[in-house]
Amino acid sequence: MSLIDKNKASKSNNLRPNYQQEPKKRLTISNGWLQKTEHQYSAFFSLREPQENINLLVIHNISLPAGSFGGNHITNLFLGQLMADDHPSFGDIAQIKVSAHCLIRRDGSIIQYVSFNNKAWHAGISCFNGRDKCNDYSIGIELEGTDDIPYEEVQYQQLSRLTASLQKHYPLITHENIVGHCDIAPIRKTDPGKIFNWPHYRQLLQQHNNIIITNE
Numbered sequence: 026m027s028l029i030d031k032n033k034a035s036k037s038n039n040l041r042p043n044y045q046q047e048p049k050k051r052l053t054i055s056n057g058w059l060q061k062t063e064h065q066y067s068a069f070f071s072l073r074e075p076q077e078n079i080n081l082l083v084i085h086n087i088s089l090p091a092g093s094f095g096g097n098h099i100t101n102l103f104l105g106q107l108m109a110d111d112h113p114s115f116g117d118i119a120q121i122k123v124s125a126h127c128l129i130r131r132d133g134s135i136i137q138y139v140s141f142n143n144k145a146w147h148a149g150i151s152c153f154n155g156r157d158k159c160n161d162y163s164i165g166i167e168l169e170g171t172d173d174i175p176y177e178e179v180q181y182q183q184l185s186r187l188t189a190s191l192q193k194h195y196p197l198i199t200h201e202n203i204v205g206h207c208d209i210a211p212i213r214k215t216d217p218g219k220i221f222n223w224p225h226y227r228q229l230l231q232q233h234n235n236i237i238i239t240n241e
């Protein structure tokens with residue numbers, strides 16, 4: 026745990042809204058962007074064609090360096106600003122152009138990098154229900170984590186809250202169309218890992234969906 030504190034950037038933490046103040050309020054989406062949420066604008070995206078309906082949610086994990094949490098390395102990667110010299114493991118990835126729509130950090134804070142209405146570069150070579158190039162029609166959410174370290178409860182809360190809002194906004198993302206990266210690129214990818222508690226997530230998601238329906 027000492028690594029977490031050491032690497033935490035207090036400056037940016039101060040900017041993050043405190044989710045605990047409004048734990049059940051729906052996240053609102055306007056023009057493809059979450060409102061009242063930190064935005065960091067990645068250039069690593071492609072335009073979606075108007076006919077490309079969003080019908081898939083892909084859940085990932087990421088940590089930089091692997092197994093270390095906190096700090097701004099993930100954001101730096103998605104912004105193309107990761108410094109190869111900052112860690113021995115960064116040399117191979119500093120030049121990679123990847124992104125996700127959102128990151129949910131260990132403290133539950135959410136950062137959005139790419140408009141949901143555009144394609145983030147998160148899935149790579151991938152296939153869902155016989156259709157390849159999942160970036161074209163999916164939204165990618167990264168959890169700060171690894172395949173074998175339990176995720177924080179607040180991450181499940183925020184992921185389910187975010188998912189419910191996305192389903193409200195993009196109704197073709199049905200429950201069957203929420204998958205892990207491991208499901209659409211099974212030879213290459215293992216995230217979000219066996220540690221990810223799918224039943225817990227789906228139970229929370231059902232609760233958030235009920236809240237949204239009740240509040241209509």
Ligand SMILES: [Zn+2]
Nearest residue numbers: 085086206216
């Ligand atoms: Zn992934």
